[in-house]
Structures are given as C-alpha cells and as structure tokens.
Amino acid sequence: MPNRVALVTGGARRVGAEIVRSFALRGYDVVLHHGNSPDAAAMLAAELRSAHNVRIEIVREDLADVHAPAQIVAAALRAFGALDVVVSSASVMMTHTFDAVTPDEWVQTSAVNLRAPFFLMQAAARVMRDGGVIVQLSDHLAFEAIFPHLIPHQVTKSALTQLVRATASAFAPRLRVNAVAPGLVLPPDDLSDDTIERFLRDVPMGRRGTPLDVVQAIHFLVDAPYVTGIVLPIDGGRHLRR
Template sequence: MMPARPTALVTGAGRRLGQAIAVALGARGMHVVVHYHASDAGARATAQAIDDAGGSASLVQADLRDPAAIDPLLTRTLESTGTLDVLVNSAAEMVRTPVGEVTVAQWDALFGLNLRAPFFLAQAAAPHLRRVHGCIVNIADIAADETWPGFIPYSTTKAGLAHMTRALARALAPDVRVNAVAPGAVQLPDDFDDAMASRLAETTPLGRLGTPSDVVGAVLYLLDAGYVTGQVLAVDGGRLIRA
C-alpha cells in the first residue's frame, strides 16, 4: 500500500481531458489512480507524467460499460492507497449518431459508459469519500443544454449527468461535494476538420476554442471550493450565452 497522501481516481485518464486532469492532480502531490480501458500506452504516459510532476500513480484497466467492473475498480483503488479523496468521472464516448441510424447497441454503450458508470462509481465510492469529506467532479458537456441533432444519444447522456450531479450533491451532503464541469468546444471529435473548428471558434463569444488547461483550471477550482456543491460549471467561451 502506498504511503498516505490524498488520492484521486480519474476515469478515462489515458487520453484527452482525463489525462490532463490526472497529470494536474499529480502535480498537486496526489496519488492518482489512472483508469483506462483500451489506451494502455496513453495511461502509461499519464503515469509517467504524474511521477515527473511530483505525484505518484497506479494503473487500473476496466471496461466501464460492464456494470460488473465497478466494484473491482474501487477495490483495486483502495488496495493501492487505502483511501479515496477525489473521484473524477471523465471517461466518456462521443459518437455521431444521426436519427434513423442509431442502433440499440450504440444507445446502450453510450448510456452505459457516459451515465450509468458515473452513477455506480459515485455510489460505490460514497462511503469512502464520506470518511474524508471528499468530492466528486463529473465531466459533463454543454451538449446537455444545446440541441445537437447528430448526437442525440450522447447529448442525452450528458443532460442526465448534469441532473445526476445536482441530485447526488443533495443526496451526499454535507459530507461529500459533487460538481461538474461542462466543456464547450475543447478537444473536438476526430471527424471535425479545420474548417469546422474555425467556424466553432468564430461563433464562440471569446473567439477561440478551449484548451485542456481551461478545463483543468475549472476542475481544480471545484476541488478547492469548499462551499460549492451541486453546480455544473460551463467552460465554453460563452457559447451558452449566444443570442
């Protein structure tokens, strides 16, 4: 078991935003449990970056679409450190699903990873977080408040995650704070070309796309904000306030 230090479990930490969040927590001297599914090389790179930043890391592989993976993931997390202070639900999948082409398998996979897994991870982690007055940060999306016809299942999962954040905050108060960060145009899907990215930047009030560090800053704020719970913080350059 690792020496006692604040411990965070970050899901989806082998790539993209999850990776950036995990490294930032490591830079704070935390022990970070780096969860990944298929991004083995990325997860190892995350762990190395955490070590380089002054933290420590352990790797845990799990397919969070499988409900049976939740309890073993928490067990392995606690075996590594003996405690859990922070849960960051970052693992998610965004798939273009036009109406008329959505399959039941796509629907179930998106809901399993993006919505069911964060809830059951929070439920399993809650007793451990209560002991240390820990916190949960969910990575939502402004898709919860916009209408994206090509991504209806994905957007619906994120709307559910936003609601779940507020409901869990009430259910777990006063011992555990629960908040979410809702990124806007940050780390676009792989099928977005340069022209699409430029249009997004031009239609964002702050005139640019977001960066992982923008989201990381919001996550760190929520970890430190001891009187904030039940909030979904949009980090979107102002997209939600467009006329």
C-alpha cells in the same frame, strides 16, 4: 502525512491525461483508469512517478461492464487505502444520424456516460474521506441540440446534469458533487474546419478552449468548500447566446 488520493476515469489520453497530470503536480497519489489504452497509461504513469515522486496506480476496466465501477473503487482502496477526489472523465461519443443509431450503441453510450458515473459515485461515496469531492465531466451539448448526429451523447450528458444535482443533495454535507461542461476543447476528428469556424462565431471569447481551461475549473471545484451541485460551463461564454 499521506498524500491525498484522486481517481480519474479515462485518464490515459486527451483531457483525462491532463487531469491526471494536474493532480500529480499537486502531490496527489492518482488512480489512473483507462478502458483500452495500456501503452498510453503506462507512459503517463512512468512520466509522473519520475517527475513528481507520487504513486500512480493503473486500473483497466471497461465502463460498459456493470461491475467496473465497484472494481475501480476497490482497486483504489487496495492501492492507497483512501479516496478523496473522483473525476469521471471517461465517455463515449458515437456519431450517427438519427435513423442510424442502433439499440446496442444507445445502450453502450448510456452505460459509459451515465450508468457508470452513477455507480462509480455510489461505490466511492461509501469509502471516501469526509470532505471528499466528485467532479463529473459533462458537455455544453447537455444544453444544446445543434449536432443531430450526436443525439445519444447529448441525451446522456443532459441526464448527467440532473444526476449531479440529485447526488449533491444526497451526499451533502459529507461530500460535494459538481460538474464542468466544456465547450469546444478537443473536437471530434470528423468535425470539419468549417463547422468549427461557424461554432466559434457564437463563442464570445473567440477561441477554442484548452485542456488547461478544463483542469483549472476542476481544481476550482475541488478547492471551493462551499460549492456543490453546480455545472460550471467552460465554453468561452457560448452559454450567453442561448
């Protein structure tokens, strides 16, 4: 019986790489998408092919390109002939004060964080096997407005939440669509230690999250056949303070 097939966008680095590893560990063949990390993608693919005896297909596409989502799905079908799970991990987070955001930056953030996930779902839904699962990576900032220098990111992740609900309804019962909303897992490099410490005061679990926390939540959603249309907070309970 052929392996199940997972497609992960932004899968070469950070949390995305851990998501790719987790599917390979479970015996999936994986389509590893990246935008501009060819060396990291190649190293990860070589590691997983050797360690887990699975097939890894590397696809490089700029998600700001309107044609990229359809091309990624087409590459998955050429490589494996099927698609069972899609995880949209890729995103951009530009840090600017409100009055410094440019129209081009707004368009790029919207393109990668919102338009690309929609059209990736559209293309994938046409070819996914029955029982397929789509998981979006949202953000706790979809529900908070605490960092005024991240407004485009916050707005697009908030819209992504509604997109999950709408597409879950549209695709049911053949496919399921959910999202995870991580809290502080891998903070931006420009986030100071003092800011992180203040943030953690409102996290009941009292610590930062880890990529494993996110990965475990994704696989819960993949494995839970009666769950669709939810956004699962992976934030150590921070949502309780809102």
